Amino acid sequence: MFMNILIVLTIIYLLYKFSVRNFDYWEKRGVPYPKPLPFIGNVFDLFTGRVGIGHLLADFYNNYKTPYFGIYVFNKPYLILRNLELIKDILVKDFNYFPDRTVLCDEKLDSLASKLLFIAKNPEWKFLRSKISQAFSTGKIKNMFPLISAVAKEMNAYVTKNQHSNFIEAKELCAKYATEVVATCAFGINSNCFENEDAEFRVIGRKLFSTEIMNSVRQVAYFFAHGLVKFFKLPFFDSGCVKFMREMIHSTLENREKTQFKRNDVIDVIMQIRSKSNIQDAYKFEGDRIVAQAGQFFTAGFETVSTTMSFALYEMCLQQGIQGKIRSEIKDSLIKYGELTYEGIQEMKYLNMVVCETLRKYPVLAFLDRLCIQDYKIPGSDLVIEKGTPIYIPMFGLHYDPQYFPDPDKFDPERFSDENRNRLPSYAYIPFGEGPRVCIGERLGLVVSKLGLCYLLSQFEVARCTETPVPIIFETKGIILASTVGLPLKFQKSPIITT
Ligand code: HEM
DSSP: OHHHHHHHHHHHHHHHHHHTTTTTHHHHTTOOOOOOBTTTBTOHHHHTTSSOHHHHHHHHHHHOOSSEEEEEETTEEEEEEOOHHHHHIIIIITGGGSOBOSSOOOTTTOTTGGGSTTTOOTTHHHHHHHHHGGGGSHHHHHHHHHHHHHHHHHHHHHHHHHTTSSOEEHHHHHHHHHHHHHHHHHHOOOOOTTTOTTOHHHHHHHHHTOOOHHHHHHHHHHHHOHHHHHHHTOOSSOHHHHHHHHHHHHHHHHHHHHHOOOOSSHHHHHHHHHHHOOTTSSSOOOTHHHHHHHHHHHHHHHHHHHHHHHHHHHHHHHOHHHHHHHHHHHHHHHHHHSSOOHHHHHHOHHHHHHHHHHHHHSOSBOEEEEEOOSOEEOTTSSOEEOTTOEEEEEHHHHHTOTTTSSSTTSOOGGGGSHHHHHHSOTTSOOTTOOGGGSOTTHHHHHHHHHHHHHHHHHHEEEEOOTTSOSSOOBOOSSSBOOBTTOOEEEEEEOOSSOO
């Protein structure tokens, strides 16, 4: 008996020693850090679900004034940046030292995920980005504009039909719209999201970003607990979602080949890239590499857009003055062009200010991350960032820092007037990231979000109802910013121009 207790105690002691073995890493390098706990390091609150990753990093950010500080995720040292000049060096100037994200990229665990631009590592990332960039050109986005407008009209018809219910959940409404946009622009498919609550596309979309425990653990572990992912052989995506994407994209490609049908959508672009690939290319543009390039419109496109749109609607229901200003801008544009056009949307300055402020207060992805791939000496400091060190940039911390954004909890689009924007230091506002790995869908995401908002506000006034959460309680699971109870709002018919 005594022997058994001794063995258990010895094992616990050895595990404890093993878990704290790196805890002098930042101390030795003179980098400030919060005191870590054995086994878990500084991410106890993240793994117990008390806070989400964005808020956890922001809490740390607020406790330091130094250009950078360290934390421990389990026992691994991570460097967190605060200084804007250093953020610029790492994201842009010295990108060659930091060309990859920290998210695990393992073809054997998840072949499809490893070929998404967001996850792919160099040199494959460089190859894929150069190929797929053409799908995001202004010309291509303009070509998609009529497709997006058609979906926005469907959304308005859906809201008209449901306007008398107690509320419409704005996140779900915008997710339907964004899913339908992706289905039509990227895959040439009508996904039926507005007619059918259980449309397959929407069901898969819900699954991809569900905050169910298994899904959240998987997503967070791919960033912070690679050992766990490898040990349990966890794929990044649910296998049902992957099967759906593979089948849908292959059958669309086959169908297009047979019929030679052209639709100015992403599938057309992918077919062009495939036909122009040659044997000198470092990678073959085939199989999951193709599926991933189309699939990332779904995985990266719809949740980001619906989050941005729904938080913008939420703020406008709380501040009717802001809503009134946008509605009057929409009215001017409708009078000038007769309908909502690409040019008209680009000219709407106040709409742009509101969307910028939405992305400041609600950055969809509340952090940026990079992996150091060769030793790097921080300019003007003695610290050498060692190869293999994960670097995090707390976007939430920056976007709520009162030295850049006074009274940061206030939703104030005037922060982004031309005059104020010029005063804002570079890299304090980075909702789409920066440098060569900046969001490739920034322009598309903005056009889709703005057009959707304009369509809605041209027909409806958005109002607060008893179910609207004030203040918002943020979801602590997963990596995308969300409200725990969604965003229930009231839509009241009030066309800007009556015919
Ligand atoms: C308002 C909407 C959007 C927001 C706020 C957003 C935000 C972001 C952010 C913060 C990143 C990381 C950038 C970095 O690490 O520097 C990113 C990357 C990315 N985004 Fe977006 N995004 C949006 C819309 C879209 C859309 C519509 C697409 C379309 C497919 C898209 C595709 C991607 C891809 C593929 C990457 C990875 C780029 C790479 O590593 O080369 N995003 N996005």
